[in-house]
Amino acid sequence: MRLRRHFDQEDTTGIDLAPMLDFVMNLLIFFIITAVFTKEMSLDVNRPGAQSGPSSGKDTGSIVINIQPDGEVWVDQRTVDVRAVRANVERLHAIKPDWGVMVLADENAEAGLLVQVVDQVRQGGVENITFGTSTTK
Amino acid sequence: MLSKRHGSGEGEDHGIDLAPMLDFVLNLLIFFIITTSFVKEPGVSVDRAEAETVRMAEHGNILIAIRANGEIWMDRRQVDIRQIRPLVERLHIERPDDTVIVVADKAAKAGVLGKVMDEVKAGGIKEVAMGAAGAGGK
Numbered sequence: 433m434r435l436r437r438h439f440d441q442e443d444t445t446g447i448d449l450a451p452m453l454d455f456v457m458n459l460l461i462f463f464i465i466t467a468v469f470t471k472e473m474s475l476d477v478n479r480p481g482a483q484s485g486p487s488s489g490k491d492t493g494s495i496v497i498n499i500q501p502d503g504e505v506w507v508d509q510r511t512v513d514v515r516a517v518r519a520n521v522e523r524l525h526a527i528k529p530d531w532g533v534m535v536l537a538d539e540n541a542e543a544g545l546l547v548q549v550v551d552q553v554r555q556g557g558v559e560n561i562t563f564g565t566s567t568t569k
Numbered sequence: 570m571l572s573k574r575h576g577s578g579e580g581e582d583h584g585i586d587l588a589p590m591l592d593f594v595l596n597l598l599i600f601f602i603i604t605t606s607f608v609k610e611p612g613v614s615v616d617r618a619e620a621e622t623v624r625m626a627e628h629g630n631i632l633i634a635i636r637a638n639g640e641i642w643m644d645r646r647q648v649d650i651r652q653i654r655p656l657v658e659r660l661h662i663e664r665p666d667d668t669v670i671v672v673a674d675k676a677a678k679a680g681v682l683g684k685v686m687d688e689v690k691a692g693g694i695k696e697v698a699m700g701a702a703g704a705g706g707k
Contacts (some may be wrong), residue, residue, distance in 0.1 A: 441576070442686035443580040449587040449591050449609065450584075450587055452640055452706065453587050453590065453591050453594065456591065456594050457594060459598055460594055460597055460601065462646035463598065463601035463602055463605055464601055466607070467601055467604060467605045467622060468606060471703060472608070472624060472625075472626040472630075472670050472700065473620075473623035473624070473700065473701055473703050474623065474624060474626045474698035474699060474700050474701060475620060475622070475623060475625065475698060475699045475700075475701050476624065476625065476672045476698045476699075477686075477697075477698070477699055479653055479686055479687060479690060479697070486574060499679065507619070537679035537680075537683070538679065538680075539678060539679060539680020539681075539683065540678055540679070540680060541678070541680075542675060542676055542677070542678070542679065543618065543673035543674065543675065543676075543677040543678065543679050543681075543682050544616075544618035544637070544673075544674075544675030544676065544677075545618075545663045545679075546618075546673075546679045546699075547617075547619075547673075547675075547699060547701050548618060548620070550620070550699065551621055551622055551623075551701070554620075554621075554622035555621055557623055560591070563643055563683065563686070563699075564683070565680050565682075565683035565684075
């Protein structure tokens with residue numbers, strides 16, 4: 433009998449883990465609920481006048497793309513379709529590989545068109561894109 | 570004798586050993602703590618422009634939305650353009666690794682987008698990107 437009691441006592445030594453498990457489970461549920469797995473998709477652009485630009489070394493020019501308030505896109509002194517921006521950028525990029533692209537949008541132009549133009553430029557192989565805005569006179 | 574064995578053997582050291590389960594749950598917990606990014610949602614949904622060359626933002630977790638009518642939403646509140654700078658400054662001090670994605674509606678004005686990006690830069694976060702939607706379900 434004594435032996436059995438001794439055995440029982442030894443068997444139940446240690447802390448009761450159940451409350452800790454409850455607590456940890458609650459924490460786990462909290463983190464599962466608050467976790468957001470959707471990765472945001474984005475396009476990187478620079479802004480003119482920033483001090484931390486990568487193009488501070490040598491004096492390079494840039495390919496200028498103008499977006500008019502009515503939705504016209506101008507590349508290299510010609511008005512082009514949005515879908516033709518890529519081809520134009522590829523051509524100009526082949527001539528001037530060091531140059532970045534300056535997308536100069538009128539402040540009343542649509543942001544959707546701007547994103548399309550930036551996307552086209554990136555498809556054309558230029559990653560160094562600066563996004564500037566201009567005011568209508 | 571049979572009842573005694575039953576009593577001492579299974580009744581008194583009651584239940585399953587919880588220690589391995591606790592180990593497992595703690596591992597899960599650590600995983601979720603590490604992967605949680607606490608994205609600051611803007612609180613409104615906007616009609617994003619589609620783009621082919623979108624980049625998955627690794628830790629772009631402050632979202633600023635610009636609606637078609639020019640309203641700016643950040644952290645589930647509508648904010649004025651002049652409020653963005655102090656808000657971004659505060660968030661930047663709290664978590665210096667955070668980056669900003671400005672999500673503009675297709676019909677929003679490019680001028681507002683530019684101003685918002687300038688304000689964010691002035692607030693101290695240099696990594697600002699334009700939000701877009703992946704085209705073709707990519």
